[in-house]
Amino acid sequence: MTRSIAxxxxxxxxxxxxxxxxxxxxxxxxxxxxxxxRSIPYRGILEKARELERPVMIDLxxxxxSWCDKLDxxxxxxxxxxxxxxxxxxxxxINAELGEGPSLAKRLKVIGYPFIVFVDGKGxxxxxxxxxxxxxxxxxxxxxxxxGADTYADFKARYExxxxxxxxxxxxxxxxEERKDPKDQDEAWAIYGAALDKAREAKSPLAGVCLxxxxxxxxxxxxxxxxxxxxxxxxxxxxxxxxxIEDDYFLxxxxxxxxxxxxxxxxxxxxxxxxxxxxxxxADTFNYNLGLELEAKGDLDDALAAFGRIMQAGLRHDVIxxxxxxxxxxxxxxxxxxxxxxxxxxxxxxxxxxxxxVAWCCHENNLLIEKALAWMKEIIEKDEDETTAYMDTYxxxxxxxxxxxxxxxxxxxxxxxxxxxxxxxxxxxxxKIFREAAVNKDG
Numbered sequence: 001m002t003r004s005i006a007x008x009x010x011x012x013x014x015x016x017x018x019x020x021x022x023x024x025x026x027x028x029x030x031x032x033x034x035x036x037x038r039s040i041p042y043r044g045i046l047e048k049a050r051e052l053e054r055p056v057m058i059d060l061x062x063x064x065x066s067w068c069d070k071l072d073x074x075x076x077x078x079x080x081x082x083x084x085x086x087x088x089x090x091x092x093x094i095n096a097e098l099g100e101g102p103s104l105a106k107r108l109k110v111i112g113y114p115f116i117v118f119v120d121g122k123g124x125x126x127x128x129x130x131x132x133x134x135x136x137x138x139x140x141x142x143x144x145x146x147x148g149a150d151t152y153a154d155f156k157a158r159y160e161x162x163x164x165x166x167x168x169x170x171x172x173x174x175x176x177e178e179r180k181d182p183k184d185q186d187e188a189w190a191i192y193g194a195a196l197d198k199a200r201e202a203k204s205p206l207a208g209v210c211l212x213x214x215x216x217x218x219x220x221x222x223x224x225x226x227x228x229x230x231x232x233x234x235x236x237x238x239x240x241x242x243x244x245i246e247d248d249y250f251l252x253x254x255x256x257x258x259x260x261x262x263x264x265x266x267x268x269x270x271x272x273x274x275x276x277x278x279x280x281x282x283a284d285t286f287n288y289n290l291g292l293e294l295e296a297k298g299d300l301d302d303a304l305a306a307f308g309r310i311m312q313a314g315l316r317h318d319v320i321x322x323x324x325x326x327x328x329x330x331x332x333x334x335x336x337x338x339x340x341x342x343x344x345x346x347x348x349x350x351x352x353x354x355x356x357x358v359a360w361c362c363h364e365n366n367l368l369i370e371k372a373l374a375w376m377k378e379i380i381e382k383d384e385d386e387t388t389a390y391m392d393t394y395x396x397x398x399x400x401x402x403x404x405x406x407x408x409x410x411x412x413x414x415x416x417x418x419x420x421x422x423x424x425x426x427x428x429x430x431x432k433i434f435r436e437a438a439v440n441k442d443g
Contacts, residue, residue: 032082035059035091042092042100049090050121055145057089058117060096060105065113067132078135081142088146089118111180118145120153127151130178159191169195170206173213189217208242211235215251225259246282249273253289267293274306284310291323300327318357322364329365338367345375352379356393363396373397388414388423395430404437 036045049056061068075081085091096105096113108117108125116129126145129138144150152175158168169191176188192213199207215231218224232252235242242248253269256262270290277283291306307324321344328337341362348354355375362372376394383390391414399407411434415427 032079033076033091034082034086035093038093038095040092042094042104045090045092046119046121046123049119052090053121054088054090055126056119056121057085057091057142058104058108058119059091059093060101060108060110060113060115060117061093062095062097062113068114071114071132075133075135075138078139081135081139084139084142088142109179109181109184118142118151124153126153127175128178163194164198166195166198166202166204166206170199170209174209177213189213189221193217205239205241208235208239208245211239212242212244212248215248225255228255240276246273246277249276249286250289257293263293263297267297274309288320288323295323295327295330300331303327318354318361322357322361325361325365325367329367334367337365341367342371352383352387352390355379356390359397360393363393363400366400369397369400373401386413386417388417388419388427391417392427392430395434399434399437404434404441408434408438 036048040048045056045058059068059071076085094104095101096110096115105115108115108128112131114129114132118126118128120126127141129141133141148154150171152172155168155171155175158165159172161168163169173188173191173195176184176191192210196207196210196214198204199210211231211234215228215235218228218231229252232248232255235248236245236252239245249269249272253266253273256265256269267290270286270293274283274286274290277286287306287309291303291310294300294303294306304324304327307320307327310320311324321340325337325340328334328340341358344361345355345358348358356379359372359376362368373394376390376397379390380394391410395407395410395414398404398410408431411427411431415424415431418424418427
């Protein structure tokens with residue numbers, strides 16, 4: 001969606017517009033939610049909010065943010081969102097890279113886009129939404145703001161009035177964490193630490209949230225990994241329903257792998273997590289990491305079983321079938337690996353990205369080279385964008401088939417079209433291999 005900034009109005013016209021009926025910007029005509037004219041400065045928006053006794057919803061966006069466009073076309077266009085926001089808020093969009101945008105983004109501690117901040121008529125923050133959310137979640141947050149409950153402003157006021165209020169303490173700390181600001185993070189960690197003993201004594205589920213916060217501080221500031229493991233063990237054993245505990249399982253497994261190099265313990269943790277979260281998207285990630293650990297250990301059948309659990313609901317990502325093929329080769333089951341690749345190719349249909357993944361897997365494992373070469377030739381002939389990844393795969397398959405000279409020609413084209421340093425380095429290294437092979441063959 002094209003976004004534009006209107007020419008600034010004079011001060012008198014700005015104030016008149018700010019106090020009058022809301023004006024919808026031309027580029028918001030496709031959305032259901034009504035936004036104020038973007039030519040109105042921020043101070044005029046706050047003036048209107050005070051006049052109407054409504055909070056302000058500030059949508060900070062950029063021209064390059066695709067999720068901002070998705071927010072426009074899906075969330076703001078939702079009839080329920082549009083009705084509620086238009087009736088209860090002064091809605092304001094501002095490009096974070098133009099005009100007042102950069103200073104406002106800095107003041108509001110924007111960490112990514114879209115970034116939506118709700119403020120009162122004086123500009124005091126009430127709450128925020130970071131990133132894209134669907135209509136249901138957006139509306140739930142907006143209703144909390146109107147109700148004045150469980151928002152950043154609510155938790156902060158309650159915590160400052162009574163630091164012993166466990167619910168307010170944890171709620172405030174969690175909000176501070178969301179902003180990723182170092183000072184806010186330090187304050188959040190301090191609050192979690194102070195609240196943890198109270199939560200333990202009360203046997204409150206909030207102890208799990210406090211433990212997660214203390215774990216982050218212990219890792220990032222203290223680097224005490226023995227204590228990290230002890231805290232995570234307590235969290236998982238005593239507070240298994242803590243929101244986001246899946247990430248704590250991942251963290252515990254990572255510490256045992258990367259710090260203590262204890263593969264057996266890592267496998268134990270990942271197995272427990274894969275079973276606990278079976279049927280969820282997280283289970284796929286646990287099973288994938290479990291499969292990699294089992295493969296590294298040499299338990300190839302168990303690794304295949306872990307990858308198989310992911311594929312039961314369909315192919316999730318090219319790394320899953322590629323890992324399966326890799327293990328079949330390790331088990332000296334080349335025929336099964338080829339059959340699997342053919343099934344994989346049939347399942348991905350005409351998607352060139354997925355076909356490229358299958359073909360690359362064939363190259364890596366020296367399987368079905370002629371078939372993979374034919375698949376990529378068809379893609380290359382149709383590819384008007386001259387996708388470098390396709391050229392690179394095609395070149396390697398040509399090399400695998402014995403045609404180093406043709407491989408060099410295609411790799412040179414990929415190198416010429418490369419856009420990043422990583423691509424340049426990768427394609428240049430491949431080109432050197434192909435040219436040397438071509439020279440040696442001719443010689």
